[in-house]
Amino acid sequence: MTTTELPESLISTLPGHFYTDPQIFALEQAKIFEDMWFCAIRSSDIPTPGSFRTVQVGSESILISRSRKGEVRAFFNICRHRGAKLCTEAAGEVARAFQCPYHAWTYDLDGKLIAAPNLTKMPDVDRVEYGLRKVHLREWLGYVWVSLADEPPSFEGTVLQEVVDRLGEVANLDHYQVDTLSVGRRIVYDVQANWKLIIENFMECYHCATIHPELTEVLPEFADGYAAQFFVNHGADFAQDVKGFTVDGSEGLEVLPGIDPDQDRKYYAITVKPQVFINMVPDHIIFHRMYPMAADRTIVECDWLYLPSVVEQGKDVSKSVELFDRVNRQDFDACERCQPAMSSRVYRDGGVLVPSEHHIGLFHDWLQNKIQA
């Protein structure tokens, strides 16, 4: 089966080995996840100077912390001397420095080498040059985005452009003031599937009628199979009898004060390549970050973000969390079901995309360009 034989209604997906080949995955790590802007942690995960998180970005362990002045810093999580992993925990706090537990090389919160046994006898060792290797970072939407590239791509030309492409202008996202919100719930999913299957799933709604009964109840137009992402700045209307974006259609929480009247009772979704999905509803934001671990394994961390008052007052968010938690589980089950067939001879040249999925082809073009570059 080759692309030229396909009827006009169908276009081809990527060949199956794109989802299984460790060499393609290594290229994706190097040229996509390590090179582009990667959404690593929520800024509030490191509230105070010295608090830190370690996350896997591509194949690297990255240490993200806050300096004495309260600024976010990101480093490769590895001692410059003999390569010991500096912090082995996923999260923690240090008083004022990171000390390697092997030979006690010690770095301040800005990464500078400030002490080591016999260091005074090695005056030619530059304290900055032999400080922790820094990683570029940007804060946006209350998240820390990092790039391991020596010269990162333009944040505006990549991350923000995705928002423009989807919503027409960044302002339409700014209204939600995502950086001011609080994490009401975080759920981590360990998905046995290639990260691209998850992106492709998120990009189309052709599957919604089949696997998302709760979601199509709230958003009736999803039963038609057209994803909200299909049209610029289109939001999917809530069903008439639905009061909020909740698993049973019951009332939601306080509406985010900045949103436009047009954005009320509507659901928007954005894919920010390569690893972020954002869902916007009137009273909360659902923010997904993917961490690709292997060709057939992806960790997805999902935050439900509400007004700080909602979280502080301990209001019950479970009805809204349950809706998209179910959607996530339904989607990830489907992705896991596809993964084993990626190595079948039937999928050697890929599967097919129906008209309401054709825009996924743009993602495939983008990916092939990226890893060929």
Add this chain to the structure above:
Amino acid sequence: MTTTELPESLISTLPGHFYTDPQIFALEQAKIFEDMWFCAIRSSDIPTPGSFRTVQVGSESILISRSRKGEVRAFFNICRHRGAKLCTEAAGEVARAFQCPYHAWTYDLDGKLIAAPNLTKMPDVDRVEYGLRKVHLREWLGYVWVSLADEPPSFEGTVLQEVVDRLGEVANLDHYQVDTLSVGRRIVYDVQANWKLIIENFMECYHCATIHPELTEVLPEFADGYAAQFFVNHGADFAQDVKGFTVDGSEGLEVLPGIDPDQDRKYYAITVKPQVFINMVPDHIIFHRMYPMAADRTIVECDWLYLPSVVEQGKDVSKSVELFDRVNRQDFDACERCQPAMSSRVYRDGGVLVPSEHHIGLFHDWLQNKIQA
């Protein structure tokens, strides 16, 4: 050590890496298990329209089911749209169609695409062309044999020829009317050894005196080390004091009515390359199917087949099952003991075959031809 240095009594086995190299295993999957006739399931495993089994044939998951007319059908177990695995269970039953749980593409029991969301808006999508990918099949001896090849080899020239080579004519097997028998017991073994070690073990009886005390008790000539398979149509005689092919020599069950008087009180064994072993005794058939899973792992499914009346009346078959179950465990232990040494430098050029094992050399020649082709 090279073959030319061997004394005349000995010939060489395959080099060690044939039993460990993932690339050779991949070649074997492609050129042998996926291309030749592969004995997949017992026809009675899918008794009614819509009942199905999924089995691994080479590297592929194959779905075998029965049509509304009661005919057996075999398909690649993968949706033609985005590659989801259609059936994830090993066995089950559907009412009248296979529906993909991802986007609801629906196939009838003949594999034709009969429904999908918005399918009517895609009139150029041919329902047969985009039906399930079919697999060639043959029923014989009450088993379903499949070939994933576009043009399968001649069933007569391969499967049946093995029977002719061993028994002189297919009629000598036909007498047992294997297709009419019932499964009295099925045992599945998970063997940590290359499939060729299992074939080689089955092909020779030089090990019988050492590891099969119960078997040589029943078949005294096996103590001499010559496999029944060594001579055309030779059957091994039961010991004089033995009443049946049972672990303690006690009486067996009802003799199969069709067998030739010459075949009574005798044991025959056939290797049907690449993955079937058949043992024939007067009152039952022992039928092995191998499923090679990796270079160092093979699943063996073994059926003990008796007259339907024996099974229906719940007669005690445990004495006959126990005999060959012990033989199987003794053999598979030996194969597992050989597997780790296949990567030793001592086995780099292979081991040796004594005169009563020389016919295994023909299997090695066959194998090398197959994977070079």
Add this chain to the structure above:
Amino acid sequence: MTTTELPESLISTLPGHFYTDPQIFALEQAKIFEDMWFCAIRSSDIPTPGSFRTVQVGSESILISRSRKGEVRAFFNICRHRGAKLCTEAAGEVARAFQCPYHAWTYDLDGKLIAAPNLTKMPDVDRVEYGLRKVHLREWLGYVWVSLADEPPSFEGTVLQEVVDRLGEVANLDHYQVDTLSVGRRIVYDVQANWKLIIENFMECYHCATIHPELTEVLPEFADGYAAQFFVNHGADFAQDVKGFTVDGSEGLEVLPGIDPDQDRKYYAITVKPQVFINMVPDHIIFHRMYPMAADRTIVECDWLYLPSVVEQGKDVSKSVELFDRVNRQDFDACERCQPAMSSRVYRDGGVLVPSEHHIGLFHDWLQNKIQA
């Protein structure tokens, strides 16, 4: 970062992939562990004729046993016929022969083929030629050292030369009469790190102040970061208030009678490449053997050796065992902490060695020569 850019105080380690690449590990197995003299077992582990041990040397399973005359013999642990593993247990005892449990090929304790079914009908099969494949061996310090090479390197020029390089002359080790001692305790560690990280750790003491509080308490000069191995025949003095080489500085056991007065109250350490570390203190010897299993896994077996009277009388050795057991665990934790960073881009060209570690560079040169050869 390249070596030429380093300040004079620093030299580079090996590039990171030397610690992770399976191909480099395979080269190390072939050209180092299988080719050089490998310290396999303690001679007393096989006390009587027919007692045996099986050990992994490089990628091979080696069978070491004692002949009827009481001499040590070493063989590849694999039957010459079809490659079955002869002995599957790590230790055991046979009466007078090794019999393969598959086809009963039987070898005497000198490895000669003495029996097999139908062997008398194969007079052209030479009993020595088809005996077990022998492995070169030497006994020294009460251990059995083997080499799988056809022509092993000079024992004097390799193993003994390491002792000369470190202690000036072999006599300085001979005083301890290590071969006459008894094993008071043996501990086996399973370390998730490359074997070279363990060697490098053992070769330097720059880490001692940071991770070995108990050891620097006993050997105060170790706090300065210079390894005993740094100077020829230098022994580290015990602290003045310390009575013995024990975890709490309490009295040790009976002093070994042969040692030189200069060697009392001192600690010596020798690295015998590629896989042995020896620590000498007045009342015992700590003897480590490494078994590299994979690029990221090494098993270390450590013996604490005392005067036979100490062991026979059941004296309490726990205070001395606990000291170095703690040191071992501290070291192996550090090595495991380095392993994951070996694949980081920050470690692509390696890390750095400070002046007190520069002698590790000789080990790196030696290694690169070995695997290029």
